[in-house]
Amino acid sequence: MPADTVSVTGWGRTAPTVARLIRPRTYEEAAAAVRGCGARGAIPRGLGRAYGDAAQNAGGAVFDMTGLDRIHAIDADGGTVSCDAGVSLHRLMRVLLPLGWFVPVTPGTRQVTVGGAIGADIHGKNHHVSGAFSRHVLSLELLTADGEIRTVRRGTPLFDATTGGMGLTGVILTATVQLQPVQTSLMSVDTERARDLDDLMARLAATDDRYRYSVAWIDLVARGAATGRAVLTRGDHAPLEALREGTRARRDPLAFRPSRLPAPPAFLPEGLLNRRTVACFNELWYRRSPRARTGELQKLTAFFHPLDGVPHWNRIYGRGGFVQYQFVVGHGQEETLHRVVRHISEHRCPSFLAVLKRFGDADPGWLSFPVPGWTLALDIPAALPGLGALLDTLDEEVAAAGGRVYLAKDSRLRPELLAAMYPRLDAFRSLRAGLDPRGVFMSDLARRLAL
Numbered sequence: 370m371p372a373d374t375v376s377v378t379g380w381g382r383t384a385p386t387v388a389r390l391i392r393p394r395t396y397e398e399a400a401a402a403v404r405g406c407g408a409r410g411a412i413p414r415g416l417g418r419a420y421g422d423a424a425q426n427a428g429g430a431v432f433d434m435t436g437l438d439r440i441h442a443i444d445a446d447g448g449t450v451s452c453d454a455g456v457s458l459h460r461l462m463r464v465l466l467p468l469g470w471f472v473p474v475t476p477g478t479r480q481v482t483v484g485g486a487i488g489a490d491i492h493g494k495n496h497h498v499s500g501a502f503s504r505h506v507l508s509l510e511l512l513t514a515d516g517e518i519r520t521v522r523r524g525t526p527l528f529d530a531t532t533g534g535m536g537l538t539g540v541i542l543t544a545t546v547q548l549q550p551v552q553t554s555l556m557s558v559d560t561e562r563a564r565d566l567d568d569l570m571a572r573l574a575a576t577d578d579r580y581r582y583s584v585a586w587i588d589l590v591a592r593g594a595a596t597g598r599a600v601l602t603r604g605d606h607a608p609l610e611a612l613r614e615g616t617r618a619r620r621d622p623l624a625f626r627p628s629r630l631p632a633p634p635a636f637l638p639e640g641l642l643n644r645r646t647v648a649c650f651n652e653l654w655y656r657r658s659p660r661a662r663t664g665e666l667q668k669l670t671a672f673f674h675p676l677d678g679v680p681h682w683n684r685i686y687g688r689g690g691f692v693q694y695q696f697v698v699g700h701g702q703e704e705t706l707h708r709v710v711r712h713i714s715e716h717r718c719p720s721f722l723a724v725l726k727r728f729g730d731a732d733p734g735w736l737s738f739p740v741p742g743w744t745l746a747l748d749i750p751a752a753l754p755g756l757g758a759l760l761d762t763l764d765e766e767v768a769a770a771g772g773r774v775y776l777a778k779d780s781r782l783r784p785e786l787l788a789a790m791y792p793r794l795d796a797f798r799s800l801r802a803g804l805d806p807r808g809v810f811m812s813d814l815a816r817r818l819a820l
């Protein structure tokens with residue numbers, strides 16, 4: 370099969386490495402690629418939206434799975450879809466929305482594949498209600514290191530190792546997923562502002578269970594008492610009766626019409642993004658947001674995926690790229706969240722809006738990220754002086770509080786902290802040792818963290 374030797378990075382563009390990129394078009398080609406992948410092994414890759422080094426493999430093979438993208442079956446009554454793992458959530462939305470179904474979990478971009486959604490066991494704004502993506506996966510087919518294809522069902526160790534397993538148990542070829550019924554492609558959204566972090570957390574704790582989707586955009590650049598001020602947006606799929614009679618939306622309530630803005634220039638000048646420009650942006654955004662508004666109808670794509678409208682937005686951080694830092698700490702560890710926010714603020718990180726969310730119950734994936742508690746995610750330019758030391762300090766705070774960082778976003782965690790963060794790590798390692806004794810499946814992430 371043809372292979373190109375290319376430089377591969379994650380979405381943050383921080384740690385490029387060179388690999389042979391192979392694009393299987395059939396399951397047989399995928400199996401042959403696994404059997405012949407060579408001593409440095411192989412890792413499956415979807416749309417490359419993991420921020421760090423999870424879907425790259427220095428000196429080895431990377432399987433671009435987007436060439437396997439067939440939708441095999443849709444049960445429009447029962448609400449399930451069976452498809453190849455290379456199908457994107459964008460495509461599923463385009464096909465399924467007109468039938469009255471939506472993906473059960475979507476991250477902040479719909480440009481991810483089903484394989485990437487399972488491999489990272491992604492979460493969305495509905496985690497407190499619906500859990501992670503794996504909760505909705507009924508079964509999957511996995512191409513393992515011996516070149517065989519196994520059907521993997523829920524409730525088995527292989528399922529729990531694969532959901533969140535970062536592509537290291539094998540190549541997911543297909544999956545059957547339970548969907549979410551919807552009457553329209555619009556969202557009914559309530560917006561409110563919170564004056565600081567305490568105010569925000571109190572609002573989230575008091576009323577989150579009234580909403581299917583909930584997220585807070587928080588300002589970590591604002592100084593003093595305003596640090597952590599936020600705009601909280603929460604809502605649900607709009608019912609048909611919320612759409613006015615006679616409108617275009619009412620006539621075609623399940624239309625999927627994402628908007629698209631022009632791409633930014635290839636790279637913005639270094640230094641354009643500094644604390645002052647980011648502070649101005651955040652200030653403007655906070656002031657323009659309504660203090661309180663209920664029942665606003667928004668396009669589903671605007672509510673879930675505002676950044677998808679700007680192609681290649683990851684270039685705005687310049688050639689050095691950026692790190693996305695995301696961690697979770699359990700309920701009762703609010704003081705750690707406050708301390709982390711203080712560190713970030715004192716370090717004067719020029720970070721656009723950060724995202725704070727409450728997670729609900731965990732799913733059984735051994736390396737699945739979400740646990741009940743608070744999760745914070747923020748982008749930081751990789752060139753920020755002192756960033757490595759700052760994030761090491763945050764990792765230690767998070768680990769000491771029994772929390773964890775998200776592997777799909779990581780490119781720099783120290784391996785010695787991993788076992789404290791992921792207590793099922795030993796089970797994961799021993800299952801891999803049995804399933805893949807030659808270490809066929811390997812990534813930069815796996816080498817760095819000895820997964």
Ligand SMILES: Cc1cc2nc3c(=O)[nH]c(=O)nc-3n(C[C@H](O)[C@H](O)[C@H](O)COP(=O)(O)OP(=O)(O)OC[C@H]3O[C@@H](n4cnc5c(N)ncnc54)[C@H](O)[C@@H]3O)c2cc1C
Pocket residue numbers: 380412413414415416417418419420423424434454455475476477478480481482483484485486487488489490491492493494534535536537539540541542676777778
């Ligand atoms: C703007 C933006 C917003 C985001 N928001 C969220 C969010 O809200 N919640 C969240 O959870 N994540 C979020 N993410 C991260 C993203 O959802 C995950 O990293 C997801 O895994 C990316 O899917 P992908 O298809 O691009 O996979 P890749 O990035 O290519 O790969 C990710 C991992 O999945 C594995 N993988 C990919 N395909 C397969 C396969 N066929 N078989 C086995 N393993 C496979 C890879 O080996 C790798 O370990 C966001 C990313 C961006 C860029």
